[in-house]
Amino acid sequence: MLSKVVIPVAGLGTRVLPASKAIPKEMLTVVDKPVIQHVVEEAIAAGFRQIILVTRSGKQAIEDHFDHHYELEAELARKGKTALLESIRDVLPADAEVISVRQPKALGLGHAVLCAAPVVGDDDFAVMLPDMLIDNHNSSRDMSNMVEAFNASGLGQIMVEGVPEDQVQRYGIVDCKGVAVNLGESADIAGMVEKPSPTEAPSNLAIVGRYILPASVMTLLKNTPPGAGDEIQLTDALQTLLSETGLQAYSMAGKLYDCGNKAGLLQANVAFGLQHPETADELRAFLKTL
Ligand code: G1P
Numbered sequence: 001m002l003s004k005v006v007i008p009v010a011g012l013g014t015r016v017l018p019a020s021k022a023i024p025k026e027m028l029t030v031v032d033k034p035v036i037q038h039v040v041e042e043a044i045a046a047g048f049r050q051i052i053l054v055t056r057s058g059k060q061a062i063e064d065h066f067d068h069h070y071e072l073e074a075e076l077a078r079k080g081k082t083a084l085l086e087s088i089r090d091v092l093p094a095d096a097e098v099i100s101v102r103q104p105k106a107l108g109l110g111h112a113v114l115c116a117a118p119v120v121g122d123d124d125f126a127v128m129l130p131d132m133l134i135d136n137h138n139s140s141r142d143m144s145n146m147v148e149a150f151n152a153s154g155l156g157q158i159m160v161e162g163v164p165e166d167q168v169q170r171y172g173i174v175d176c177k178g179v180a181v182n183l184g185e186s187a188d189i190a191g192m193v194e195k196p197s198p199t200e201a202p203s204n205l206a207i208v209g210r211y212i213l214p215a216s217v218m219t220l221l222k223n224t225p226p227g228a229g230d231e232i233q234l235t236d237a238l239q240t241l242l243s244e245t246g247l248q249a250y251s252m253a254g255k256l257y258d259c260g261n262k263a264g265l266l267q268a269n270v271a272f273g274l275q276h277p278e279t280a281d282e283l284r285a286f287l288k289t290l
Contacts, residue, residue: 002147002212004119005048005126007039008112010056010103015261024059025260026130030268031276035259036062037091038272039130040098046143048126049096052119054103054112066091066098108231114221122215124150127234129209131260133268137275140184140253143210149186149250150212156241157186159210160249161256168201172235174249175202181251189247194228194235205249207235208256217241 013025020028026036040051053062069088076085092098103115113127126143134142146157160174160181175191191202211234220237227233241247257268273283 001047002124002126002150003048004050004052004123005043005128006052006054006113006116006120007036007043007128007130008054008103008109009036009059009062009130010054010106010112011131011260012106013260016265024062026059027061027065028259028265030133030257030259030265031272031279034062034065035133035265035268036130037065038133039128040066040092042134042136042143043126043128044093044096045136046126046141046147048143049093050119051092051096051098052116052125053098053100054115055100056103063098063100106231108226108229108233110221110224110232110234110237113234114218114232117218117221120215120218124212124214127209127211127213131258132209133257133259134210134252134254135257135268135271136254138254142184142250142252142254145184145253146186146210146212146250149248153186153248155188155245156214156217156238156247157212157250158189158192158238158247159208159252160205161208161252162204163206165198165201165204168198168204168206169195171195171206171208172233173201173203174205174207176205176249178203181205181249183251184253186248186250189242189249192235192239192242192247194233205251208252210250210252211238213238214241214245216245 009026013020016025027034101115103112150157172194174189176187177190179187181187220240224237227236258264273279
C-alpha cells in the first residue's frame with residue numbers, strides 16, 4: 001500500500017528572496033499555515049503516512065514545525081486556549097510520522113529523491129514538490145485520484161496541467177500524442193522532455209510536481225547521469241521508466257499555485273484567504289476597496 005511520500009525541501013528559495021534569507025521558503029505562509037503544512041495535509045488526505053523530507057542545513061524550522069513545542073503547548077493548555085492548542089498540537093495525525101534525510105549538495109531533483117532511497121526501500125512512493133500548492137477546495141481530490149489510478153493501472157502517475165506555450169521552458173513537458181486528457185483522468189505518456197524551448201516542446205502539458213512512482217525508480221536514478229543544468233533530473237530517470245514499463249499523465253482538476261515565486265504566493269494567499277472562515281469576509285471587503 002502506498003504510504004511514503006518524498007518531499008524535497010533542500011532548495012535555496014532564490015525566487016522569493018529576501019523573504020527566504022533566514023527562513024526556509026517552505027515556511028512562508030498561506031493564510032495561517034506554512035506552505036509545507038498545506039502540502040503535507042494534501043498527502044495525509046490522500047492516505048500517505050510517512051512523510052520523508054529531503055532537507056539540508058539551515059532548514060530546521062521545517063522539522064520543528066512538525067514536532068511538539070512543549071513550552072507553548074503547556075502555556076496554551078494552562079490558559080485554556082483549546083482551539084489554539086489543537087492547531088499547533090495536531091499538525092499531523094497520530095499515525096503519521098515525519099522522517100528527515102539530508103541532501104548534502106544541490107545536485108538536482110533526481111538526486112534529492114535518490115537521497116530518500118534508504119528510507120523508501122522497496123516500496124512504491126509519491127514525490128510532492130513543496131513549491132506547488134494545489135487548491136482542492138472544489139473537492140477534486142487530485143492526489144487520491146492519482147493513487148487510485150496507480151493502483152488500477154500499475155503505472156507511475158505524473159500530474160500535469162496545460163500551461164501557456166511561452167512558459168513550457170520552465171517545466172518538464174509530457175507528450176501524450178495529442179490525446180486530450182480529461183481533467184481528473186490519466187492517459188498514456190509517449191515521451192517527456194525537461195524544460196524544452198517552445199519550438200521543441202511536444203505539447204503544453206507541464207509536470208506540476210506530484211508523482212506516484214514504482215520503487216524501481218530509485219535504481220534508475222542511481223544510473224542517471226547529470227542532464228539539463230548539469231543536474232541529475234528526475235525527468236530523465238522517468239524517461240527510462242517510460243521506455244521500460246510505461247507511465248501515465250494525470251490531468252489535475254484542482255487549481256495550482258506556484259508558491260516558489262512571489263506572484264504565485266500572493267495569489268495563493270488571496271484564493272485560500274477567501275475560503276478561510278476567519279479571513280474570508282474581511283478580505284473580500286478589502287479587495288472590493290482596491
Ligand atoms: C522540477 C521538475 C520539472 C517540473 C517542475 C515543477 O523542476 O524537474 O519537470 O515541471 O519541477 O515545478 P524545477 O522547478 O525544480 O526546476
